[in-house]
Amino acid sequence: MDFSAPKNGFQAIRFDGDCLKLLDQRLLPAQERWIRVETAAQAAQAIVDLVVRGAPAIGITAAYAAVLAARQRGSNLAAWQADLDLLGQARPTAVNLRWAVERMRSQAATDDGLDPDRLLGLAESIHAEDIDANRTMARLGAELIQAGSGVLTHCNTGSLATGGGGTALGVIIEAARQGRVDQVFADETRPWLQGSRLTAWELARAGVGARVIVEGAACALLASGQVQWVITGADRITANGDVANKIGTYGLAVLARHHGAKFMVVAPQSTVDPAMANGQGIEIEERDPGEIWRAAGLDVAPQGFAAWNPVFDVTPADLVDVIVTERGVHRPPFAFGQH
Amino acid sequence: MDFSAPKNGFQAIRFDGDCLKLLDQRLLPAQERWIRVETAAQAAQAIVDLVVRGAPAIGITAAYAAVLAARQRGSNLAAWQADLDLLGQARPTAVNLRWAVERMRSQAATDDGLDPDRLLGLAESIHAEDIDANRTMARLGAELIQAGSGVLTHCNTGSLATGGGGTALGVIIEAARQGRVDQVFADETRPWLQGSRLTAWELARAGVGARVIVEGAACALLASGQVQWVITGADRITANGDVANKIGTYGLAVLARHHGAKFMVVAPQSTVDPAMANGQGIEIEERDPGEIWRAAGLDVAPQGFAAWNPVFDVTPADLVDVIVTERGVHRPPFAFGQH
Numbered sequence: 174m175d176f177s178a179p180k181n182g183f184q185a186i187r188f189d190g191d192c193l194k195l196l197d198q199r200l201l202p203a204q205e206r207w208i209r210v211e212t213a214a215q216a217a218q219a220i221v222d223l224v225v226r227g228a229p230a231i232g233i234t235a236a237y238a239a240v241l242a243a244r245q246r247g248s249n250l251a252a253w254q255a256d257l258d259l260l261g262q263a264r265p266t267a268v269n270l271r272w273a274v275e276r277m278r279s280q281a282a283t284d285d286g287l288d289p290d291r292l293l294g295l296a297e298s299i300h301a302e303d304i305d306a307n308r309t310m311a312r313l314g315a316e317l318i319q320a321g322s323g324v325l326t327h328c329n330t331g332s333l334a335t336g337g338g339g340t341a342l343g344v345i346i347e348a349a350r351q352g353r354v355d356q357v358f359a360d361e362t363r364p365w366l367q368g369s370r371l372t373a374w375e376l377a378r379a380g381v382g383a384r385v386i387v388e389g390a391a392c393a394l395l396a397s398g399q400v401q402w403v404i405t406g407a408d409r410i411t412a413n414g415d416v417a418n419k420i421g422t423y424g425l426a427v428l429a430r431h432h433g434a435k436f437m438v439v440a441p442q443s444t445v446d447p448a449m450a451n452g453q454g455i456e457i458e459e460r461d462p463g464e465i466w467r468a469a470g471l472d473v474a475p476q477g478f479a480a481w482n483p484v485f486d487v488t489p490a491d492l493v494d495v496i497v498t499e500r501g502v503h504r505p506p507f508a509f510g511q512h
Numbered sequence: 513m514d515f516s517a518p519k520n521g522f523q524a525i526r527f528d529g530d531c532l533k534l535l536d537q538r539l540l541p542a543q544e545r546w547i548r549v550e551t552a553a554q555a556a557q558a559i560v561d562l563v564v565r566g567a568p569a570i571g572i573t574a575a576y577a578a579v580l581a582a583r584q585r586g587s588n589l590a591a592w593q594a595d596l597d598l599l600g601q602a603r604p605t606a607v608n609l610r611w612a613v614e615r616m617r618s619q620a621a622t623d624d625g626l627d628p629d630r631l632l633g634l635a636e637s638i639h640a641e642d643i644d645a646n647r648t649m650a651r652l653g654a655e656l657i658q659a660g661s662g663v664l665t666h667c668n669t670g671s672l673a674t675g676g677g678g679t680a681l682g683v684i685i686e687a688a689r690q691g692r693v694d695q696v697f698a699d700e701t702r703p704w705l706q707g708s709r710l711t712a713w714e715l716a717r718a719g720v721g722a723r724v725i726v727e728g729a730a731c732a733l734l735a736s737g738q739v740q741w742v743i744t745g746a747d748r749i750t751a752n753g754d755v756a757n758k759i760g761t762y763g764l765a766v767l768a769r770h771h772g773a774k775f776m777v778v779a780p781q782s783t784v785d786p787a788m789a790n791g792q793g794i795e796i797e798e799r800d801p802g803e804i805w806r807a808a809g810l811d812v813a814p815q816g817f818a819a820w821n822p823v824f825d826v827t828p829a830d831l832v833d834v835i836v837t838e839r840g841v842h843r844p845p846f847a848f849g850q851h
Binding site for chain 1: 541542666697699700701702703705708709712713715716719721722723724725726727728729730731732733735758759760761762763766767770796804805807808809810814815816817818819820821822825826
């Protein structure tokens with residue numbers, strides 16, 4: 174595997190033989206600091222704390238963490254299964270996390286016990302598959318974008334969110350390299366600012382000029398006619414094509430439709446949950462309201478203050494123009510339940 | 513004038529005989545600090561710096577500042593006119609500012625020179641009229657809201673933004689007092705966080721329970737069916753009913769329409785610009801992109817980073833269900849050019 178090729182982005186998740194190293198996304202872009210993870214519990218906590226985030230990236234992290242856990246648990250399969258439960262439950266909305274955990278469990282079942290080397294082989298495969306999928310999606314998605322287009326993206330879906338070059342951001346960077354994209358805009362993505370902290374940083378590294386906006390400016394931007402494509406990733410895609418993704422995605426899809434821009438979702442097949450008929454069944458994670466208060470200069474919520482902080486929403490399939498996976502370009506009506 | 517009656521909100525602009533005192537809105541809610549303003553230049557800077565903001569509030573501030581300037585300029589009418597130019601140009605989008613400045617100029621023309629006492633009388637009238645208008649709009653707007661409704665607001669439109677009890681927030685607080693409103697939601701309103709800093713603080717003071725959300729959560733909130741009315745203020749309303757207001761308002765209007773919620777704009781007559789046919793002519797202020805970077809933990813924009821920071825947008829009249837002024841409840845088709 175060639176993890177270093179710039180065309181495939183960079184690595185924010187590194188399996189280092191006896192530990193997993195994660196680029197701490199809470200501190201970017203001000204600081205580039207790596208966190209050392211040695212146990213499943215530490216990995217689960219890193220996922221909960223958003224040291225690592227992005228649906229594909231947390232799946233890969235969990236896979237490598239399952240390898241570390243297998244070495245520590247030796248023949249204690251029950252303890253290892255409990256470690257995997259912890260990993261699988263670290264965040265509820267993205268399906269990739271549980272998908273990766275279940276693949277590791279299946280490997281142990283096939284091996285009839287814990288074989289750390291074989292588990293490492295699978296974790297590396299999961300990682301390598303994601304890199305390949307990113308590359309394929311970048312190519313397929315970029316082809317859809319006409320020269321001279323403006324694009325708007327949300328949250329972070331680049332190398333920090335995946336194993337390789339990214340999903341939506343991979344498409345945008347590839348399209349920019351092909352000269353198809355004239356202007357890139359990125360929502361700052363409150364409350365965690367994945368856009369202004371992470372996507373802006375990745376685009377700068379990739380040499381792609383971009384402008385960050387507050388979410389509230391997206392409508393005026395779309396009305397200005399500068400954006401032809403809104404492109405996002407996904408945390409879960411249900412059989413009918415409903416898309417769970419970062420809070421704010423649904424609004425962008427409505428605004429894109431209202432202004433005649435197209436809405437593209439880019440996500441690997443591991444994001445698809447064919448067993449779920451539609452998005453109504455998706456559990457939406459709510460996080461600490463302090464993510465909202467602290468921005469207002471408050472360490473604690475004063476008397477009478479409250480916040481609602483859901484971190485995902487569900488975009489109905491009828492607002493999605495195209496879903497790109499590594500298997501191809503999907504258009505409505507979507508039917509991800511049929512394989 | 514009774515400025516203290518709780519029903520009419522509280523005063524964030526106080527003319528203190530020989531100076532103007534402004535509650536510094538940059539520091540709320542963490543600190544309640546008052547700024548002393550003694551000259552027109554200081555008042556203009558306070559408006560530029562957002563010590564005081566909100567279309568009606570900056571108009572009132574400019575009126576009182578014109579009184580201070582008249583005392584200082586004595587018989588030097590030209591110097592006073594230059595002071596008023598400075599005040600009128602402090603911010604471009606809200607029309608109330610220029611409306612107040614022009615009323616002060618007209619008074620000087622009527623008086624055939626600078627009569628500080630008569631100018632103070634007019635400034636107090638402008639302030640008192642705003643308090644009265646707020647009260648009338650609160651009553652008219654509240655009557656439109658059915659019992660059991662949920663409301664969502666944007667930016668800050670309460671006592672901090674006006675001379676009295678507020679525009680949109682005045683309606684919401686009055687409707688809550690009348691038992692019409694079950695739930696109040698407020699956008700945090702990036703980049704300046706008028707919602708989480710100012711509106712949340714005002715609602716807490718008024719004893720109205722509310723929840724703050726990030727702008728990205730508005731679509732999921734509207735889809736949940738908890739909100740029947742989106743209610744905002746305005747910085748300028750053109751003859752055809754187009755509404756310039758805080759960036760993000762336009763998107764809320766699109767999302768409200770998409771989900772079957774109603775969109776109400778509440779603003780005094782001084783916000784109406786009957787000479788402007790529609791919103792295309794409105795100058796949209798852009799502010800320091802640092803308002804976006806600093807939230808990402810960056811003091812300066814790194815190489816390759818850029819931002820677009822327009823602070824207002826224009827909602828087309830066809831997305832507005834009702835405009836409430838102190839003169840009445842206006843419904844489409846709007847015709848504010850006819851008097």
